[in-house]
Structures are given as structure tokens and as C-alpha cells.
Amino acid sequence: MAVATMHVEAEEKLRAKINQAGLWMFFLSETFLFSALATARFVIAGTGRPEDLNQLLGLGITSILLVSSLTAYRSEVAIARGDRSAFQRNLLATILLGLVFVIGVGFEWSSAEFELSDPFGTAFFSMTGVHAAHVVSGIFMLGLLYWLSLRGHFSAKKHWGVEATVKYWHFVDVVWVFFYPILYLISS
């Protein structure tokens, strides 16, 4: 009996390691996609940027996304402690902040003065677009987590789904930490 339990525990530990490795390899792979886009920005549009870029909006959505990473982190910590209500609260906050970010990007898209066919516009719309698609998929996954938590899933011991989604959220956030200066701050 004790042997069998040890066996199961060892297997679960290995499973956790494999899952972590898979997730990080996925991030590494995605990094190549984002760097291809960032490279294209410098090749076609150089280091320039239009004067009328909405800096306030850029700074605003960047801050919102950073704060959402904090709430995502707090939701993960909460479920690891077994605090379900704090977990759900922070999850909702993260979803909300994510939505605000996407709406912010949408507003930027509709109000931007530059064209999609300008070199900078090409880089700007495609980089923010691919990134926003990742944010939307993250919101979708966070929504699933919320739905599952309402149905009683996840506990202090079993919450890999939460951990993976939150890591993904952080990853998408870190991508923006690079994209923001590349699009908004660099200028020649």
C-alpha cells in the first residue's frame, strides 16, 4: 500500500515537471514568433515613429496590463492557499483588466492617424494585433478557470490549470513589456 502511494506520488511529481517543461518550451517557441514581428518593425519602419501616437493611451493600457499580472499572481497564490473567494475575486479582476486592455487597443486602432499600409502602421497593427489575439485567448482561458472554479474545481493541491494559465498571462504581459517601447518609445 505504502509502496503504491509512493509510486503514485513519484508519477505525479514527474507529470508536474513535464507539464512545466512543456509550458516553458511553448513560451520559448512563441518568443520566436514575436521576435520575427519585432524584427520586421525595425527592417521596414526603422526606428522612427509617428508624432501623433497616443502616448497617454499607450501608457494607460500598459499599466493596466501590468496590474492585471499582479491580480493574476494574487489569484494563483490564493488558490495555492486554498482561499477560493480571493481566487475568484482576483480572477475576475484579471479578466476585467484584460478586457479593458483589449478595448484600449481597439480604441487605439480606430483612432490612429496613421494608415495600415504605412510601414509603421503595418508594424504597429500587426504587432498589437497578434499580441491582442494572445490576450483574448488568455481572457478566454481565465474565463474557463472562473467557470470551473464555480463548479468546485481546483484546490490548494490541484491547480495546474490555474498555474499554467497565469504563467501564460505573465508571458503575454512580458511580450508587451518589449512591444511597448519598440512601438511607443523608441524614436530616431
Next chain:
Amino acid sequence: MTATAQSEPQAGAISALMPLLRGLVWGGLGFALGAAFVGVLRTIDGRDFWSLELSMTFGYAIGIVGWLFGAGVWERWGREWLGLSTREGPTGWHRYFAFTTDHKIIGIQYLVTFMLLFLVAGLFAVLIRMQLLTPEASMLSEDSYNRVMSLHGIIMIAVAVAVVIGGFGNYFVPLLIGAEDVAFPRINALSFWMVPPVAIMLLAAQAVGGWDSGWTAYPPLSTQAASPGHIFFTLAIITFGISSILGGLNFLATIIYMRAPGMTWGRLPIFVWSMFATAILALLFTQFFAAAMLMVTLDRIADTSFFVAEAGGEPILYQHIFWFYSHPAVYIFVLPGLGVTLEILAHFSRKPLFAYKWAVGGLLGIVGLSALVWAHHMFVSGMDSRLIAPFLVTTEIISVPTGLVFLSALGTIWMGRLWLRTPMLFALAVVFNFMIGGITGIFLADAPTDVSLSDTYFVVAHFHYTIIGGEIFALFAAVYYWFPKITGKMYSERLGQLHFWLMFLSFNATFIPMFWAGLNGMNRRIASYTPDLQEINIVISVMGFIMAVSFLPFVYNMVRSVIWGEKAEADPWRARTLEWRVPSPPPLENFPAPPRVTGNPYDYGVPNAPAHGVLAVAGASEEDEA
């Protein structure tokens, strides 16, 4: 075949195809949904509801999710995401047509699918050669020649990417490392089920005019050509890229974490090492292919100007991004081929693999350098000329690790007791072919010679020598080597050798003259050529037709042997590696308990060498741990 008898209740052919039909229906619904979404947005904006390429792109994006969900992702996996319990898949032979997590079934799914695609794309090559019997475009119009050439190219590239990795990698990596399955079985199934839409899209593209920019799809042609076939191409390739990335991720996790006790990195069979190296390339670089295709798609449907020079874009950027994947992709083709070759050479020379550690170093060295050589494809592209010298040098340097692998092959054969059965013949052919491919590559790496050889048949001959010669011959070596393990039957040695000699001789007779044609100025990818080259082209075409015929004995041999073949022993080759320790075909989850690995895989004729691995009896391992 006994499994069929056990699953009598649902043996109908219609019920076997149910998952596929459901996939098609859900895919169709998804397509309609995606297209309608765009249509509604466009209508609100005051434009036409339907715009072929835009509606196609969005329809496809949702449609592929529908296809995957319908084909089995929902029942076997997706229900879990909503907290529902997953449903069991079909049993018996129906599993071969379903979303199944068994790595051996997925391996066969890959192998059969890509073998069929290989034969289809081979027929396109026959069409190309028929056209080239005459110097002017007579049989095919110039336009349809370009389309056939493009289709042949991309399908063969897809075959080269996936047939050994997806087929033999899936089937044998877990067996060779003593694991019960891959690290992520459901992701593995997902990777496979992304393949049918790719094949369908590439073939369906022909109905709307195809695409004529080759498999490389360079802009401005690919972004400006009117045919919507171009958008089919980019969408299919993005899908295939995702499949390839997930496959690479899976192999890495499997090889790192699922090895049996005692299977240290130094005892890993060389084929597993080659898969490890390949998986790194597939995981990282494929994103650039997807990115390049995404940019072409955006340039076509969204009015961006990545590659539109007059709007400030940069067409050469495409080539940089494209080759940043597509040169490493050459190693995605060839490394598993070299792995299979070294594996078979050692077993059939009855000698330890020569310089095992150097060969592994060579494989990893190729991975490291492969990211630094891409621009040698672009010497005549008009890129910044300061890039030429560095890329010339890095390309030359990559022949050092490749040479290590090659020397390991030669050293293994040297003084060995060669057992010249069909797999060994094919493996030896790889060594010969790859030598020609490698040596002719030097003239293409050297910018001074490449400037006049670029875009000629010299290049065509060179890359066919590396890809067919280095990978497809290894593929057939692997097919014959592992056939008894996979099917439990023995193939006909006589037909196997007939296939080998026909294919080997006709292959060389087809492609050696192409070097000559290229040196004499015959351009690639063009339906016509100068009349003085007709004689050599007739020789090439006739030899090519013989090569096509050489696959008939192969197909016959496979079908005949699967049905009527003699029963094979568990270990017909007296090989040391783990897959031969289990019955043929191996049972579900492979080993009764994790095997213990105690020695090196290739210690043939080494006095007192411990066995590579011993099977643990079920239950014994748990007592040990206590």
C-alpha cells in the same frame, strides 16, 4: 488483425468514418461562422458581404477549430475544460481513423498519410518531367506547369518534414527510450489531426487557380498574384507549422523526462538523439515560417505593406524570415534520416557505432550552426553585400559537424561484417547519396560559384540529393527495418532488393545529369528551356519515369506482406535496442514495467558487454523501490 475480431459490435465502415464526418460537419459550420462574422462586419461597414480571401481566412481559422473538435478533440479532451468527463474513443481498427492518443497508432497515421502524399507528389514530378521532354511548353501551359511545380514542391517539403519524424519518431522514440507513450499524448493526436486540413487546402487551392510561386512563395509574386490559391497556401502552411511546433515540443519533453531507468544520455540510441536535435529546430524555427506566411496573408487581405516596396515595405525581408526557418528545415529533413542511417549501419555492421559521442556532438553542432547560415540562399537576391562573406564562412563551417556524423557512418561500416539486407542497402545508399549532396553543396555555399549556379538545375539536383538521398532513402531503410516490428509480418526480401536497386540506380541516373544541365544554364522552375538541352532532358525524364516505377514493387511488397507475409519473430535482426525486446507488434503501453537499461545500445562483439536493456517483470520494480 486479431483486434478486429474482438471489436465486432462496431465493425461497420460507416461508423469508423464517423469522427471524420463529424469533423467535416463541424469544420463546415465553423467555416460558415467565421465567414459570416467577417461578412456581417463588412456589411455594417457598407461593403460586400463576401470577399473571397478575407472570408476564406476567417472561415478557415474557425473552421479548423471546428474540424479538430468534431474529429475528437471535444470528446476526448475539450469536455475536460468545461469540467465534464471525457468520452472513450473507438476500439479496434477504428482507432486508425480516430483521435487516438496511442503513439504507435499516431505513428502509423502519420506514416500512411505521408506515404500517400509522397506518391501523389511523385506523380506531379512525373508530370513535370513529361513536360520537360520538349523544350517548349507543349503538354502543360506555362501557368499550369508553375502550379504543378509549386504543388510538387510544397507537398514533398511537407512529406520531408513529417514522414520520418511523425511516423517513425512517434512510433519508435518511446519504444527506444523505454517509455509507455510520449509526454503529451493528446497534443500528439492534435498535431496529427491538423494535417488533413493542410493536405485538403493545398489540393483544393487548385480549384481556385492554385498558386505559382513555388514552395518558397516569394513576394512580390505571392502578395500580388491574383489567384486566391495563394491564401489557401499560406493558411495551410501556418496550420502545418503549428502541428510541427507541437510535435517538436512533445518529442523534447518525451526524450528529456520519459527515459527508462538507466537510459542515460550516453546510452540513448542515435536515432533518438537525432530526433532530439530535430525537435529543437522544429520547436523554435518553425515560428518564422508561420510568421512569414502570416505577413504574406496580411499583405494580401489586410492591406499591410510588409513586402510592398512601393509603400515602403521590404520584399527581401521575406526571404530573411523565410530562410531563417527554411534552412534549419533542411536539417529537420536530414537529421532524422541520418539518425536512422547510423542506427541501421551499427546494427547491420554488427559493430559499436563509431565515435558515438562525436556523432552526437555533430548533430547538436548542426543545430547550433543551422541558425547562422540562412542567407546563403540569398546571394543573388540583392541583399546587403556585406552579408555575403560571413554567410559563406558559416555555411562552410557547418560541414564540420556534418562531417563528424558522416565519419561516424564510415567508421561504423569500416571492417564491419556487413549484413546486406534491404534496410542496410538503403542505409549505405544514404551515405553515398549524401556525399554527393554534400560535396555539390560546397559550390552553392561559395558565393563566387553560386552566383552563376543560383536558380539552375544544379541547385535542383543538389537539394534532391540531400533530401531524397539523405532522407527518403533513410525513410525506406526505416520502413524495411521496422516493418516486422510494426506489422508482426516479414516483408519480401526479394521485392525489397528489387525496389532498392531500381530506385538507387534510377535516382542517380536522374539527378546526376541534372548537375550537367544546370552547369549548361538550364533554369529551374521554368516550363521551357533552350533546345540544345533536350537530349539530356529526355535522359533525365526517362530515368525519372523508371524511378517512379520503382515504387510499384515497394507498394506491392507492403500490401502483400501486411496481408500474407510470414509471421516475423520479435527480434529478426538480432538487434540490441529496446524495441526488439517486446513482441511484434508491441502491446499497448509497450512494456509491462519500465525496462532497466544497463548497457550501451550498440556494443556488438564487445567482450562482456552488458545487455542494453532488460525487461522488468511487472511488480518487481515496486519492490525494489520499497
